[in-house]
Amino acid sequence: STQSTWEPTATLSEAENKDDVPKDEVLSSLEAIKLEQELQKKREEAKKKKEEEKSIEESKLEERKKKAIEDEVKYLDIEWDWSQNEAEILVKVTLPSSLGKVVGKSVAIKQDSKQIQISVHGNIFIQWDLYSTVKETTETQWTMETDKNGLKVIIIEMQKEEPEFWPYVISRMLPSLEYYVSDEEVATYREEELKDFKQTNEELNAEGIQINPEIEEETLEDFSKDDKTMFEEASACFKKATEGSDINLGQLNEAIRKLRVLALNRDNPQACLTLFEIYAGDGWMGVIKNLQKAVWFLHYAANTIKSVPGFLTLSRFYELGINSLPQSYALAIKYFQLASQAGHCTAMAHLASLLMRGTNIADGPPNEKLRKPKLAVKMLDAAKRRGCVHSYIMRGNFYLYGEPEFPKDLNKAEAAYEKAKTLYPEIVVMIPVQELLNQRREKLIAEQPQTFKVSEVEESKNDQVNNRVAALEKYNANQVTTTSASRKKETKEVTSGMFWNRPIFWENTGTVALGCLLVVSIITLAGRRN
Helix, strand or coil, X not given: CCCCCXXXXXXXXXXXXXXXXXXXXXXXXXXXXXXXHHHHHHHHHXXXXXHHHHHHHHHHHHHHHHHHHHHHHXXXXXXXXXXXXXXXXXXXXXXXXXXXXXXXXXEEEEECCCEEEEEECCEEEEEEEECCCECCCCCCEEEEEECCCCCEEEEEEEEECCCCCCCCCECCCCCCHHHCCCHHHHHHHHHHHHHHCCCCCCCECCCCCECCCCCCCCCHHHHCCCHHHHHHHHHHHHHHHCCCCCCCHHHHHHHHHHHHHHHHHXXXXXXXXXXXXXXXXXXXXXXXXXXXXXXXXXXXHHHCCCCHHHHHHHHHHHHHCCCCCCCCHHHHHHHHHHHHXXXXXXXXXXXXXXXXXXXXXXXXXXXXXXXXXXXXXXXXXXXXXXXXXXXXXXXXXXXXXCCCCCCCCHHHHHHHHHHHHHHCHHHHXXXXXXXXXXXXXXXHHHHCCXXXXXXXXXXXXXXXXXXXXXXXXXXXXXXXXXXXXXXXXXXXXXXXXXXXCCHHHHHHHCCCCCCCCHHHHHHHHCCCCC
């Protein structure tokens, strides 16, 4: 992991003119000098190419941000809804009266694997990028109905490419700064945190990341290979490392070296995340666990490569204070905001929760100084506009506990939870069912104290609250059982090579899970970029 300190002791011409040096040594010295010169030339060319590609990508990103800001305003008041099962997704879009009279011939629907477009009277009404891929078809299945208010509703049915539940529908960045705490304010939060917890390790920066960078120079042979080839060779080395009764350390080290080259010289996000897994694992294949090295690669993936999984994983680690990183509200906000700006809806919903409470301490009271309810509402609404399932969970929580802008309302809380469960059955594990039931009991007792006592409510078999309790608890038990079975099925899919590449993985966990089958992951990832 350290840079070579070897330097040629003579120039090419000097080496050629040394009469007192044996001929073989002169030739060897000449070859070494030529090799070093060629390597230096390759490195300079690679650096220049990397800078040019980065400049192009930054220019494209700015264009995408500009369009996303315009689209956010354009689609602000669009009324739409959706439903799904594992195989299909149904999108319902209500056309506003401002479009005038609309008949079937007035509407044109276009759909490809990642986008839907609705045009009315020859003008594009909506054009949305989708969360994941759907099956392309020559003729999109759609119908048009009239709602109770006399407005036309377009219903589009799409078949998913892969059988899975989507956590949201619309993939769109949210770069507008009006939705976020400013970088300056986040920096102030961190400065306040550091007053109470000073960084005593001089080798770490203010975010708890090692200061000295990881280095891995490319060899001349590496330069002749593209990312896909390097991944395939790393995979082959991992396989060879495990073929015998003992780990082949030479093959293992070569596999890790190739990943480091991909991560550090080619900014390959999957290589960074896989190296995080390797170094954070508990002695995987004999590799010594090194959390500081692991989170360095995670930090590099997030801050240099701008990897959304990197943002998500760091945000959760800082929120909880795990894997050698400090617990920090400021840094959790920072990385959740970066993930949200990139368009990650689950990050938006979770960010709304943090902003509502002003703290990342789960069992602690809200921080009145830092909480930002109005900003939380804006963020939650932005997530909802994209069809985010988690936004309903957070909205239900706000109504359940009576947060600012959300006066306590158990009916609205339950309706929000029900909507989330309908869209995404596995999310039931995130719903505070028991707390909802307890609050319903308390409310009923408070409303009818002369009729119901606690003991009577608990004992009554026909009481409406107990009926609701029994029904919900039964439903919850069934859902948890179904979820467990589904996760067992997904674990099976993981072992067959679908771990890192499935976008749903990041939605379900929000973080990189330790202990995955790395060899399988690397084989699957060969050549794929984020």
